Amino acid sequence: MKLRTALLSLAACSISFSSFADVTLNLPQSAQLVLVNGVNAEGNAPQTLNNGSNQIAFLYDKNYRENGDTHLFRSEVVVMTFSGNDATYTLQLPNISSAYQAQKFNNQPTMSLLSANGSDIPFKHDVLIKNGFQISRDFPQEIAKYNLSKGPAALASVVTATEIQRMQPVAPATKDAKIDQEYVTKMLNYWYNKADTTTKQSFKTSINK
Numbered sequence: 001m002k003l004r005t006a007l008l009s010l011a012a013c014s015i016s017f018s019s020f021a022d023v024t025l026n027l028p029q030s031a032q033l034v035l036v037n038g039v040n041a042e043g044n045a046p047q048t049l050n051n052g053s054n055q056i057a058f059l060y061d062k063n064y065r066e067n068g069d070t071h072l073f074r075s076e077v078v079v080m081t082f083s084g085n086d087a088t089y090t091l092q093l094p095n096i097s098s099a100y101q102a103q104k105f106n107n108q109p110t111m112s113l114l115s116a117n118g119s120d121i122p123f124k125h126d127v128l129i130k131n132g133f134q135i136s137r138d139f140p141q142e143i144a145k146y147n148l149s150k151g152p153a154a155l156a157s158v159v160t161a162t163e164i165q166r167m168q169p170v171a172p173a174t175k176d177a178k179i180d181q182e183y184v185t186k187m188l189n190y191w192y193n194k195a196d197t198t199t200k201q202s203f204k205t206s207i208n209k
Helices: 002-016 099-107 139-147 161-170 181-194 197-208
Strands: 021-026 031-036 047-050 052-066 069-074 077-084 087-092 112-114 123-128
Touching (some): 031 047, 047 052
Antiparallel strands (some): 021 047, 031 052, 052 069, 052 077, 077 123
């Protein structure tokens, strides 16, 4: 219990050190946000983000006509991470006008991230897939788990203390229902390495009481 309390305190301290919001991200009408930096989001209004690394998750949601019929395409959840400072970026998605193009996007999403002058901005992306029957999805918890993985678009800095707390009950456990210490060590090292000197010292003091 003492270790868990110290871990959550360390996480909260790390999250509190945020920079001013200086990145603007413009989205196309066909992009529907589900997450911005680990927090539930919706719509496609321009996003004002912190300088540095950011992560969004969205659906490509569009109607297209093929052979005289109208079809609704809603993609898998696409995760995108990118970095920027004092800039405006625009997300561009490919045109989809057929079932073939829709399936191709789901299998291997393609997109562009452009600066104000039209130059390409580097980014990483992946697909957030949940297998099996789905009534509803807990996207913040899904992305928190994803961001602790080695996925190509993982961004550990957006894992929140709240999500750590929510994830703990489903952490790997031993036969006597104790939390797997390898899991605890991984989380502890993650937040400790992100803390400044003062926070690290406070953390050491809290676990030595």
